[in-house]
Amino acid sequence: MSSSSSSVHPGMGAPGTVRVSHDHHHLGFWRKYIFSTDHKVIGIQFMLTGLVMFLVGGLMAMAIRWQLAWPWTEMPIVGKLLFPETGKVISPEFYTMLFTMHGTIMIFFVIIPLLTGAFGNFLIPLMIGAPDMAFPKLNMIGYWAMVPGIGFAIASFFVEGGGASSGWTAYPPLSTIETAAPGSGQGQTLWLLALTWSGVSSMTGAVNYVTTIVKMRAPGMTLMRMPLTIWSLLIAALLQLFALPVLTAASILQLLDRVVDTGFFTPTNLVVNQFNSEAAGAAAGGQPLLWQHLFWFYSHPAVYIMVVPAMGLASDVIATHARKPIFGYKPMVYSMSAIAGLGFIVWGHHMFASGMNPALGMTFMVSTIMIALPSAVKVFNWLGTLWGSRIHLTTAMLNALGFVAMFIIGGLSGIWMAATPVDIYIHDTYIVVAHFHYVVFGGSVFAIFAGIYHWFPKMFGRMMNETLGKVHFIGSFIFTNGVFYLMHQLGIAGLMRRTADPYDYEAFAHLQPLNQIISICAFCLFTWQIFFVFNFFHSMFWGKRVGRNPWKATTLEWDAPSPPGHGNFDHELAVHCGPYEYASPLVEEDYLMQSRDIGAKPAKA
Amino acid sequence: MSSSIQAYDPEVDAPAHHHPIYDYDSGPPVDRGKFAIWLFLATEVMFFTGLIGSYLVIRMGSPAWPHPKELLAVDITAANTFLLITSSWMMVRALDAIQKGDKGGLVKWLGFTILGGSVFVGVQVYEYTVLIHEGYLPNRDLFWSTFYAMTGFHGIHVCVGVIWLFCVWIGAVRGSYTPQNYVRVELAGLYWHFVDLVWVLLFTIVYLM
Amino acid sequence: MRFLATLLFLALLVFGVWSFQAAESFGAWLPPHVSSFGPDIDALFKLILWMVTFFFILTEVVLIYCVWRFSKKDPSKAHFTHGSHKLEMLWTAVPAGLLLVIAFAQMGAWANIRFPSAFPDGEPVAVAWASQFDWRFQYPGADGVLGTMDDFESAHDFVVPAGEPVKFILRSRDVIHSFSVPQFRLKQDAMPGMAIPVWFQVDEDRPGDYELICMELCGWGHYKMAGKVRALPRAEYDAWVADQQAQFMSNGIEE
Secondary structure, eight states: HHHHHHHHHTTTTTTTTOOTTTOOOOOOOOOIIOOOOOOOHHHHHHHHHHHHHHHHHHHHHHHHHHHSTTTSSSOOOOOHHHHHGSOOOOHHHHHHHHHHHHHHIIIIHHHIIIIIIIIIIIHHHHHHHHTTTSSSSHHHHHHHHHHHHHHHHHHGGTTTTTTSSTTTOOOOTTTTSTTTGGGGTTTHHHEEEEEEEEHHHHHHHHHHHHHHHHHOOOTTTOOGSSSSSHHHHHHHHHHHHHHHHHHHHHHHHHHHHSSOOOOOOOOOTTTETTTTTTTTOOOOOOHHHHHHHHHHHHHHHHHHHHHHHHHHHHHHHHHHHHHHHOTHHHHHHHHHHHHHHHHOOOOOOOTTTTTOOOHHHHHHHHHHTTTHHHHHHHHHHHHHHHOOOOOOOOOOHHHHHHHHHHHHHHHHHHHHHHHHHHHHHHBBBHEEEEEEIIIIIIIIHHHHHHHHHHHHHHHHHHHHOOOHHHHHHHHHHHHHHHHHHHHHHHHHHTOOOOOGGGGSTTTGGHHHHHHHHHHHHHHHHHHHTTTHHHHHHHHHSSBBBBBBBBTOOOOOGGGGSSBBBBTTTTSSSOOOOOOOOOTTTTTSBBBBTOOOOSSOOOOOO | OOOOOOBBHHHSSOOOOOOOOOOOSSSSSOHHHHHHHHHHHHHHHHHHHHHHHHHHHHHHSOOOOOOHHHSSSHHHHHHHHHHHHHHHHHHHHHHHHHHTTOOHHHHHHHHHHHHHHHHHHHHHHHOOOOOTTTTOOTTTTHHHHHHHHHHHHHHHHHHHHHHHHHHHHHHHHHHTOOOOOOOHHHHHHHHHHHHHHHHHHHHIIIIII | OOOHHHHHHHHHHHHHHHHHHHGGTTTTTTTOOOTTTTHHHHHHHHHOOOHHHHHHHHHHHHHHHHHHTTTSSOOSSOOOOOOOHHHHHHHHHHHHHHHHHHHHHHHHHHHHHHSSSGGGGSSOOEEEEEEEEEEEEEETTTTOOOOOOOOOOSSSSEEETTSSSEHHHHEEEOOOOOEEEEGGGGEEEETTTTTTEEEEEBBTTEEEEEEEEEOOSSTTTGGGGEEEEEEOHHHHHHHHHHHHHHHHHHHHHHO
């Protein structure tokens, strides 16, 4: 760094110059931190909002775990506050709302905003060498469109009937007929509105990300020199652009079914709780299966929106802290693209038991099984990267390694679900719960943690505490596996999901102790996050001050000051080599920054 | 590891007063705004694909489906369709005018486009009023559910388009556009052509098929 | 940290394999199958289990080795490489082949279970009606035809003959439910507006009562939407049907 810095900082002021650029007026508090158009501030807004919602969704998970371990018993401490009318006990109605909103919040207001919203916003302009997003105002709108979505989601708990309770998949007619479930009253309408607003947020973000990545790369930053994080965010944004509108259309049709009594998803002669909506003047003749097709057409790609950026983040963290180039950069790019492309033709694997045409089921099975291939290629390439590397076991690296270890499990267990005959047995059991939590929690959440520990110094100019970070990782890793691993066995025993009390069934009565172990691990996992919360906020103000490039990383964001000021960079930028030139024989150091011109062609190896 | 983390060094790490000039432009030689509009139109294509796909699935899956001719005033809507296509042509004239520097022509043709769009919406509102008056509400049966959903969403798009064009028109009246700077006219035009194209498709499958 | 990290990942591997090994001993394993679908589905499950276990151990062992071996303090640079075309080909082609094998292995079983050609001939024995939150089974009366006046209904219990294929029609009166008997390895959603034919065959030597579980979220009472499948030997089944028909007829006369 030092060798290049003197030459590229011609306009640098005296040591200790305060960061006020001369062509910038002072922005007031509101414009600077609340209605900011700066991608870094918006990224941090997404991050804080996502983390707060993580807490909310996590609390719901704790309530679910309480019920599954000790059904119909008084909830300690919070029971009196939350459920006074049922004697501190979770009612079966409330249980359905809990898992519905847990899923909805975690997917739409935690994982997607954290990955694409927080990291997408913060990293894209910095990593490609741009001053900001292509459309900063649209970017601000993107964040603020998510806020009413969160508002509607939370508000749904306080309307008559309570929150939406037909699962995050909202299958009609359970979700469309008001008498079908308590939450299918106003709660479901608010749920649809929440989804639509979160869709607007994702959409504006996606347009912005793709335009920025395509149009605003620094000179020399060819597509094949982009960091994998950027590739992954580009691919996720494209997935959102092409898949999300279909969910929006479907949500609006469901909204019409609910509000103006159209009958898109309402079949003929439906009598729900002695209530026949047709006799009451609603149209009928529609198809509930149509919703499932439309919903999964988005929601399966959504799974890749939730995991592809995680793969990108983990790749960058692994290369940096292993001090070695990513093994097979191009196969990594191609495999992510393949996952995204195949992701559009696998949605039917959620519907093997739904009554869909069995021949169609077979084609969906083949495409679904084949999507395991690019995932496998990625895992092998991560292992190839680690082989012969010089691993620094920082907290970020530990979390990234945890991501790889657990993504393997999530990926492998998916093969059972793809195999149609096996899925007949596995479908809607806990093995599905185990599978997607390994992908989304063991995978995405650990990659998010890796990303936070890795880029925190860039975001706030200060280090997070490594000791606390490691304590946080060790506990989280142990308890995450404690929670989710045993769910495989529960599912193999046939235990079904979304069930408030399975122990009335003879077949499942003996599984309660196992569920109690899982719940205790879940409570520990939740509590353990104190280490993260404390570390995060403490380090934000009192962490060790760091310079531009604390990790000796290669990508462009480490060229900017920490934290970068308005406009990001304080010197001209050009890219001279690929993103992962660690251990390059061309330079003395073990890293060659993308922006550093050594006057030679980068080494081929 | 932590020992090797470089401590903050104001010599190197303090931000410079200097601001780089970001005048570079990667990717295809298209204006950023136009690129984004194409992406946005892609999402719109998917949105209408979802709607039209649902329409087809529902129609194929229904045991009986009335022929639209028996229930809808196809001739009026055909005229309306012609009007919308004409407005697309007028939009082309508007863009052509400003490219040639004819600011008056821009105002005129843009005005005609807006008028065409407004009349289209007006006729559709009239159609809705008559139908609703006759008791054909969206909850009557699936034919009407789909009819209102498809044409309604398109109608909303036309309204958005008219408002958008009106904003551009105000700019045109003020003389904000020049032969060198007319990208806003072009963006609104792209959207307007898309909306017209969708209508031709919708008219075919909802009214004619 | 190096020791601890290696231990952590090693613990995941050991725990992961051990818990699958030990699952049967604490009762969290496939319940014994009693239907004709059982052998196929269990065999395919185990085929995938073996393959998955192999790749789980392979990848995690490499990961653990890397964590142990390459996190040693070493001032020298890492091995500088951007990848290997040969290796990429190898680890693309081998899994691709294996995955195709897995995919093709499923097809026969799936066709035997779900394809119309696999369905037994003859009239369905009953219509299974799912509604919030119970099961009802409509059997044909003495005329042997479903949907006539003399049909009789069995609440909660689905009585079927063991040892022969049983075809029935699955319907829902309200929301989506799912007909699932874990021991039969059978699961099919009941979709309102659709009449879905389903079949299964209980092993001749395994008649008995089996829990019928609703597996698709159907509202607040989903957790208690239980039924029972009673598989009876043919003679007992015939007697039960005759008895029900007679009861229904006499009820009719009394009214």
